[in-house]
Structures are given as C-alpha cells and as structure tokens.
Amino acid sequence: MKRKGLGFYFRIYCKILAQDLKSKMSYRADFIISTIGMIFTNISGFISFWILFRSFPSINGWSYYEMLFLYGFSLVSLTPVQCFFDNNWSLRQYVYSGDFIKYCFRPINLFFYYQSEVFDIKGLGQLAFGIGTLAYSWAKIGLAFTPLMLLKMIVFLITASLIMIALQNAAAATCFWIQNSFYVLDLAFRFKDYAKYPITIFSPVFRFIFTFVMPIAFIAYYPSLVILRPDEVPLLSWLSPVFGVVFFLISYRIWMYGATKYSGTGS
C-alpha cells in the first residue's frame, strides 16, 4: 500500500468531520444539554478551586494566581483529548460487539480513521474557559507577553496534551485484552483532576511516582514552569516535549498492536 501524505489525511479528516457534525446536529437537544453540562463542570471546578484557595495567600510557595495559572493550563491542555480522541470511550463497545472490524478494512491508517470519526465540540467550551483563566492569571501575575513566550506556551501546551492523549489511548487500548475496560479509562480520566496541583505539595516518593510511573505532573506542572518560573526551570520541563512525543508513540504502538491482534467476534 502506498503511504499517504499529510495533505491527504487532512482532506479526509475535514470530510469525516463534516459528516460527524451533521449527524450531531440532528440530535440538537442532546447537543445543547451536553454543552450546558460541560459548562457546569467547568464552573463547578472553578468554584471548588476558589473555595479552597481564596482564603490563603499562598500554598506551599505558590500564590493564588500561580495556582490559577496551573488550573487554566491544565484545562487548555486537556482540550485536544476531549475534542479529537473522544471516540476512545466507545472503543470497548465496538470491540465487544464486533463492529470494530469495519475499521480494519479501510485503506487508511486504522488509528487515524477510528479517532477521526468523532469530534467533540463540547471541548471548545472548556478551551474558551481555560484560555480565559490563563489570560486572567497571566495578567495578574504580571508576566511579560512576547512572541517568544507565546511560542513557548503553545509548544508546551501541545506537549502537555500529548501526555494526556497518550494516557487515554493506552487506557482505552486495554479493552483489546480485558472485557470491562471502562474502569481503567475512567481511572486515567480522573488523572486530569490531579494535574492542576503543583507537584511540590507531595512527598518525594509520590513526586517520583507522579513524574515517572503515572506522569500526571507532565499534564500541567512541568510544562507550565517554563512560563511561570522562567528563572528556575528544571531539566524535566525542558525534556517534557520529548517525553510527550515518546509517550504518544508508545501509546500509539500499544493501541495498534491491540487492534491488529483483534480477531473480531465472528459475526
């Protein structure tokens, strides 16, 4: 099979996206309610954050606005996984029912085709919320705003997103081996709630675990240090783009390995 170029995949993605949006629009009430639900989630997350930290000038050497910055950073970096990889949640049903076999017969990349089938617009509300939070805390901390900073910000946001995408891919792929993978996926999804706290609050043992075993700290903490504390950026922060790409590739391999082993249900 001839390898297809990026342009080809981009054109295909747009076509599938248009189909997906059309089918979503036919369930308009559901779409509106889900969007409101997503907004509720973000507002309640923000209220919880405000209740916890409003009365303390700083937690563990982190000021209120720095914590807010971390929170906003995690919201924005979680948007791609929500928007582009939401179909991972349905994977176990496709595998279980045998419908997954239909993806195996397309002459394009299996992983790409599967993920492109669903685009979750709800994630865009979270993106707007996250950008708002970031901009607000950015101004309050008094960080400089230069093109270089913006570039750094974008690079490290993508890095952080890749980590979460990798975690979710790997968790979703477990359904190729175990029956009820919902709990594994749910566990990985809950990691995002812990990403918004600075890792320095943990004891050294857990700092190590959350950095190397379950890389939660890479979803917001390490990447955002580059912007937040430019004078004392640890090596791990600079390395995080590499980690992001590596993690993503590993998760992609696991996912594809599971998919190629998939033998259908026989129906």
Place this chain on the structure above:
Amino acid sequence: MKLKKYLTLTRAGIIESLQFRLATVVMVIGNILYLIVVYFLWKAIYASSGTDIVNGMTFSDTLIYLVLATALFNFMEMYTVWEIGRSIQSGKIVLDLLKPIEYRRYLFWSYSGSFITQFFFTFLPTFIIVAAVTHGAIHLGLNLLFFVISVVMAVSINYSIDFLVGTICLYTESIWGINIMKQVIVLLLSGATIPIAFFPEPLKTIVYYLPFQSIYNAPLSILLDGTPQPQTVLVTLGTQLLWCIVMMILSRLFWKISLRQITVNGG
C-alpha cells in the same frame, strides 16, 4: 411474601456485583490515588494557614470527613440516571413498566445488592482503618447510631434526586449531559468534595437550605461531632427527614406525570 420479591432482587444484585472483580480492584486503586492527592493537598493547605484549626475543623477531622465521603460516594452512587436513560433509549423500559412492581421500587431493589457488597467491601473496611489509624478521632458512642440513621435517609434522598433527574431523560433522551449536571451539582453542594464548613458565608447559608447537604454533610458532621448536643442532632436529622419526604413525593409525582409523555422507539 411481599418482602420476598424484593430480597430476590437484592440477591441477584449481590451475585451480579461479585462478577466484576477486576472493576473493583481498579476502583480501589483509583480511590487510593484520590485519597493520596487529597491528603497532600489538605496538608499543604493546613501548613500554609498557620493554625491547627481551619473553619472549626482540624486536619484529621477534614481528612476523616473526605475519606468517609469518598467511601459513602462509592456506596451511594447508583447510576440511576444512566440506568433509566439507557432503558428509555433501548426500549427496555417498556418491559420494566409491565412488571407487577412499581418501577421506582424495582430499580431501587435491583440495585440494593450492590449496597450490601459495597458496604462490606468498601465502606466498612475504610471506616475501620480510619478509626484505627486516627486513634479515637472518631468518637465511638451514640453518634454511631445517629450516623446510621442519617445514612439511611441520605441514601433515600440521593435516590429520590437521582430518580427525579432520571425522569427528565423521558423528555430529553439525553443522558450524558443531564447526568453530568446532576453529578457536578450534587458533589459540590453536598460537601462531598469540600466540607461545607469551608464555604464562604453567603454560599454556606444558601447550601444549608438546599437538599444536597443532607446527603454527605449531614451524616458526616453527625459522626465527627464528639460531643453531640441533642438539639443539633435533632435539627440535622429533622432536616433530613423533611427532605426525605419532600423529595420522595416530588420524584413520585414527577414520574407519574411524565409517564404519560413516554414515547418508546421499538423495544
């Protein structure tokens, strides 16, 4: 004779829930992870506050509260909204409505088996560990009895709210959005994620007038109160009883009215 049909449902529920052992293991890992994060987060908060008692709660009070709130959550979360929503979408609800048992009761009792397994496998061990580790921070006396009464009413209120929200699915046929809204509101306003004692003033008063705080805050504050005043206990339990009755009537009434609206696609 009447009780026997309910207990049969309970038994089936116990057997069903024992099937998913892997799910339980993953859930326990998830909860431990959550508690680790909570522990270090609140430790940092107490360290930065400079005092031992914040909003009338010591660090160990807060920790016991949050640990037991998590255990209670596992125990009480019945996924009623999902259950009703899915039955409506698949048409299974028609078969359930034909059963010679009221739907609201049928759903509750078919879940009750999980109450028993959850109680013995998660809540009780958690409670014993917490009581042992904190060396008498939990006063073991009459408050245990009040706690049990309070939890029973909390289960009832929680179920009524769930059922009420699940009924909305009859109109919208949207499950995810409705469920996430309910979950977010209940978890925040019931004090399951942050003790209500930490809420700022106007919000705190408002929350005390809502039914949600009767689900988590009421039983846990009764349990943690070492020297209970008869008056406070009576007010707390009385409020719960009131909400118990109000929510039950509301959810029954709403279900009865809504049932006339039902449209089922096949089945």
